[in-house]
Amino acid sequence: MAEASDDTEIKIEGLLRRMAMLYGWSKLTVEAYQRDIITFHRFVAQYSSLSAFTAQQKQVTAYLGELQQRGLANSSIQRMRSAMATWFHYLQNEKLRSDFPMQDVAKVMSALRLPKHMSEVDVEALLDAPDTSKPRGVRDRCLLELMYATGLRVSELAGLKVSNINRVQQTLRVIGKGNKEREVPYGEEADLWLARWLEARKDKSEFVFPSRGSHLTRQTLWKKVHHYAQQAGIYPLPSPHVLRHAFATHLLNHGADLRVVQTLLGHENITTTEIYTHVSRSQLHDEVNRSHPMGQQRKK
Numbered sequence: 001m002a003e004a005s006d007d008t009e010i011k012i013e014g015l016l017r018r019m020a021m022l023y024g025w026s027k028l029t030v031e032a033y034q035r036d037i038i039t040f041h042r043f044v045a046q047y048s049s050l051s052a053f054t055a056q057q058k059q060v061t062a063y064l065g066e067l068q069q070r071g072l073a074n075s076s077i078q079r080m081r082s083a084m085a086t087w088f089h090y091l092q093n094e095k096l097r098s099d100f101p102m103q104d105v106a107k108v109m110s111a112l113r114l115p116k117h118m119s120e121v122d123v124e125a126l127l128d129a130p131d132t133s134k135p136r137g138v139r140d141r142c143l144l145e146l147m148y149a150t151g152l153r154v155s156e157l158a159g160l161k162v163s164n165i166n167r168v169q170q171t172l173r174v175i176g177k178g179n180k181e182r183e184v185p186y187g188e189e190a191d192l193w194l195a196r197w198l199e200a201r202k203d204k205s206e207f208v209f210p211s212r213g214s215h216l217t218r219q220t221l222w223k224k225v226h227h228y229a230q231q232a233g234i235y236p237l238p239s240p241h242v243l244r245h246a247f248a249t250h251l252l253n254h255g256a257d258l259r260v261v262q263t264l265l266g267h268e269n270i271t272t273t274e275i276y277t278h279v280s281r282s283q284l285h286d287e288v289n290r291s292h293p294m295g296q297q298r299k300k
Helices: 007-023 027-047 057-069 074-093 105-111 120-127 135-150 154-158 188-200 218-232 240-253 258-265 275-291 293-299
Strands: 171-175 181-185
Touching: 007 027, 007 074, 027 057, 027 074, 027 218, 057 074, 057 105, 057 218, 120 135, 120 218, 120 240, 135 154, 135 188, 135 218, 135 240, 154 218, 154 240, 181 258, 218 240, 240 258
Parallel strands: none
Antiparallel strands: 171 181
């Protein structure tokens, strides 16, 4: 059972005890509801100033999407959805809030799958999310720009060293899977933010993104992407790996050669890279069916 760690969680526990008396819940049921609602509350509080009392539909949708990304069974996700629905109905009945934020959540449950790619519009919104008036925002913008500009794996970006950057040729030297080295080019926009970050950072570590004597962790990078995706209103929340997918898919959409994309991603076998061509073909089919007169007729 989750333990209360702040005043809001204590209030949640108190309200759940009142609900238990009203609905005649067993001890195990109370513990399950407490665990579910407090876990939801911690997720919401981590990425916003809201709580389990004030969360809106987009936070509910984001959380359910997060559970799917973790690989939870549909039955477990449905149980959590049911617990949140009971919670919000009670808040509404007790006049603690006037709306029911799960009004349309049931309709979007089937669509809460980890996206194979992000649209270019969503990527731009994500890149623009950090507040670059502050050094940390410059760092985070640099992180996101490099992630999208190069398609690096999370571990490759986290461990990137300053000595592995060639600003003249605009390339990064990275050690990928199997201890294999490759050179990855990046563009003007990424170079601009890289220059700004290298100038702004105070810790002159050997790592581009230092943290406590070493470098940022993979978990920190995940949290960064989730934080800025939620800030930009992108749901379900993408993982850093989805930006790698976007890098490859967008290159192919704009005519890049498959072998080039294979090299950039560091794939040993081209069949691994070919999954991105299926995404591109699917997008082409969707566009034809949406725009072509015969496509419109077939859909009727």
